[in-house]
Amino acid sequence: MHQHFKIYKPYGYLSQFINNGQKQHRKKLLGELGEFPEGTMSIGRLDEKSEGLLLLTTDGKMSDFVNSSKVDKEYYAQVDGDITEAAIKALQNGVEIGLNGTKYTTKPCPAFKLDEVPNLPERWKKLRDERHGPTSWVSIILNEGKFRQVRKMTSAVGFPTLRLVRVRVGTIYLDDLQPGDSMQLLDIKKELNLDA
Structure with missing residues (x-):
């Protein structure tokens, strides 16, 4: 069963969970912000100096769909x-x-x-x-x-x-999440008003 989350990516963090072998002198990664299931990936990216809403999922197909131009x-x-x-x-x-x-x-x-x-x-x-x-x-x-x-x-x-x-x-808002906070989304398709 795939799992999905929303997170407030703080300023200064990369939108990734593992350091892809780059010599990134101790960059901060999303995995430091909480316990997430193995295989969790960010849907899209925010650069290091940007902050705010980032969706996380263990479902690569969902990631591809949300990254497509169908979602504002x-x-x-x-x-x-x-x-x-x-x-x-x-x-x-x-x-x-x-x-x-x-x-x-x-x-x-x-x-x-x-x-x-x-x-x-x-x-x-x-x-x-x-x-x-x-x-x-x-x-x-x-x-x-x-x-x-x-x-x-x-x-x-x-x-x-x-x-x-x-x-x-889409229809998922940052709401009152604080930097570094995350929240599980029980049904990301419903949250995004996507057809099943």
């Missing part, structure tokens, strides 16, 4: 500066980013400026504060997952990302 993923990005309507419009329409040495135009996607600072746990590694200029928060919903895509998108419109938190995968 929502990110909250704190950006450097007070993001403009023009920048939001550009994010919505698709922007050109670099990908493996070539240019790529992102697909049109929902994006909007958040009216209020989202209620997220403080990050253990402090960000710069308002004395260094204003920041703002945006929501970006993607159903593609290119390497460091959100960061590249906000940079492309002139507002580099300072903090990036994934808050939703």
Whole structure:
């Protein structure tokens, strides 16, 4: 019987359970955050400096399905500066980013400026504060997952990302999980509103 979990991946952790033989001078791995069944893998990835919702499973087919473009993923990005309507419009329409040495135009996607600072746990590694200029928060919903895509998108419109938190995968939300917390999902298909 396969098992599935949701976890709040903290800042500074890699989205993997084993060190794939790389000389990664003592990087932090997901397995340090709890007891998970043998064969558990993350569904998709968040880079080391990103945080938030990560789904875990022992079912490779489920991982492939969720990673396909059928499932939306929502990110909250704190950006450097007070993001403009023009920048939001550009994010919505698709922007050109670099990908493996070539240019790529992102697909049109929902994006909007958040009216209020989202209620997220403080990050253990402090960000710069308002004395260094204003920041703002945006929501970006993607159903593609290119390497460091959100960061590249906000940079492309002139507002580099300072903090990036994934808050939703499909219909599964981060809710009030704290960094490092995990919770078992009894029926991931039902949670994601997927047909059996």
